[in-house]
Amino acid sequence: MLVALRVSAHSSVTMGLIGASVLTLGAALALVIFDKMQYIEFNFDIALALMLFGFIGTVVFAYVVGGDD
Amino acid sequence: MLEIIEIVQSILIIIAAIMFLITAIGLTRLNKDMKNVVYARIHTFGLLDIAAIIAFIGLDEILLAIIYFFLAPVTAHAMANAYYKNEDIVNNVNLEIPEGEDEEVEEESTEKNPFVHPISKLKELKTEDIRDKESEKKFSENFTVSKLEIKEDE
Numbered sequence: 400m401l402v403a404l405r406v407s408a409h410s411s412v413t414m415g416l417i418g419a420s421v422l423t424l425g426a427a428l429a430l431v432i433f434d435k436m437q438y439i440e441f442n443f444d445i446a447l448a449l450m451l452f453g454f455i456g457t458v459v460f461a462y463v464v465g466g467d468d
Numbered sequence: 469m470l471e472i473i474e475i476v477q478s479i480l481i482i483i484a485a486i487m488f489l490i491t492a493i494g495l496t497r498l499n500k501d502m503k504n505v506v507y508a509r510i511h512t513f514g515l516l517d518i519a520a521i522i523a524f525i526g527l528d529e530i531l532l533a534i535i536y537f538f539l540a541p542v543t544a545h546a547m548a549n550a551y552y553k554n555e556d557i558v559n560n561v562n563l564e565i566p567e568g569e570d571e572e573v574e575e576e577s578t579e580k581n582p583f584v585h586p587i588s589k590l591k592e593l594k595t596e597d598i599r600d601k602e603s604e605k606k607f608s609e610n611f612t613v614s615k616l617e618i619k620e621d622e
Contacts, residue, residue, distance in 0.1 A: 401492075402491070402492045402495045402496060405495075405496070406495065406509065411506065411551075411555060412550075412554065412555065413506055413547055413550055413551035413554070413555060414506065414509070416547050416550065417506075417509060417510060417513060417547055420513075420543055420547070421513055421516060424516070424517070424520050424536075427532070428520055428523060428524070431524065431527050431529055431532065432527065435527055435528075443529070443532075446529075446532065447531075447532060447535075450532065450535060450536060450539065451535070451539075454539045454542070454543055457543050457546065457547065458542065458543060458546045460550075461546035461547050461549065461550035462546065462550070464550045464553075464554050465546075465549050465550035465552075465553040465554055
């Protein structure tokens with residue numbers, strides 16, 4: 400996650416996208432691990448939502464940045 | 469039987485952790501000035517995606533693993549496509565170089581600020597100096613200078 404933060408600090412828009420995507424994945428993974436450690440069930444739902452909406456956000460942003468084609 | 473499954477899960481999580489470490493080290497050691505470095509970073513994050521899928525399987529979350537297995541390549545491709553269409557000046561011929569990057573704005577010395585020296589003129593002066601030194605070297609190689617001393621008594 401630290402590496403993702405470092406990558407997202409670059410000036411390029413795409414590098415920010417990559418960093419945000421990996422940060423989302425890291426957060427989801429951390430939530431699942433926390434779920435297994437503490438037996439809190441709603442962490443799984445949050446991780447699932449993070450992954451799905453993170454994917455949608457990344458693809459939509461890439462579509463907006465990249466153009467209409 | 470349960471013990472075997474737990475051992476396999478632990479091994480999967482350890483493999484995922486090693487892959488995470490390899491990805492982090494690779495990303496930090498990647499040369500920034502390399503050509504097509506963004507694509508190389510996206511490719512490196514592909515390893516991270518597979519590591520996350522292995523970790524999800526190891527954590528017994530098969531649904532998340534299957535979902536991410538299908539979503540990760542689409543995300544990577546979308547990001548690479550956005551970079552190619554918007555920012556990749558090296559490979560995309562259709563992209564124009566933004567104004568100001570190819571032309572250097574130079575100040576010239578005026579009466580108000582006479583101490584401003586344009587970089588291009590300084591470079592020209594330096595090249596002239598180097599040429600003068602080289603010509604002096606050539607001259608000294610071709611000719612030798614000898615001094616004749618005459619004493620007053622003679």
